[in-house]
């Protein structure tokens with residue numbers, strides 16, 4: 001029997017924006033009110049290898065898209081002891097602007113991506129602003145260039161990156177969206193990324209407004225649950241509650257980062273009933 005690898009997992013909050021509940025569910029929401037959105041990058045630290053999961057957007061993109069930029073996500077990795085020159089593996093859950101924007105700042109990394117995401121981001125649907133607005137064309141072109149440089153590792157479905165660190169295709173929000181599952185001391189944790197933006201999308205079965213395929217999105221919620229040890233082991237991609245329920249790794253990182261491989265230190269408030 002091989003020894004189980006346990007990873008430490010962190011979320012770093014790098015941006016935020018105001019929003020209303022109706023913005024975050026297809027068909028709106030009967031209990032309209034404020035529902036802000038946070039933006040994260042994640043880091044998975046193992047005994048031998050570590051993985052950066054997504055790389056956020058740039059200050060320029062934040063200004064153009066009117067997001068509140070709290071900190072540079074790549075510099076923030078250093079607060080957790082990681083220097084970009086040492087990063088060898090970056091997981092790109094998908095190619096939307098808020099997940100890929102700083103790809104060019106990891107000089108040694110290879111990038112793990114589902115092949116169908118790049119097909120989507122360079123294909124016929126990008127003629128339509130409704131879908132292309134979630135991408136920055138320079139990011140997509142940049143990933144194409146990285147591929148010509150041999151630095152993109154394409155996956156087609158689920159893949160093991162290292163013992164206890166796996167990727168899972170879960171399309172719907174985007175054509176080649178993937179999430180990561182990570183073995184930790186508290187069980188199998190799922191970094192859902194945009195498979196579910198908020199706990200509530202998944203819990204109420206109501207997809208976020210930016211959705212390529214509703215049916216695939218609903219199936220992908222089930223995949224999250226099938227792989228995580230429990231629903232409390234699923235970490236949504238944009239929910240401010242993540243910063244509230246998990247503890248900071250150390251006091252000076254309060255409000256900046258949380259540690260996800262330890263149990264939540266607070267329980268989640270109950271959301272209003274879906275209908």
Ligand SMILES: [Zn+2]
Pocket residue numbers: 096098099194237238
């Ligand atoms: Zn996102």
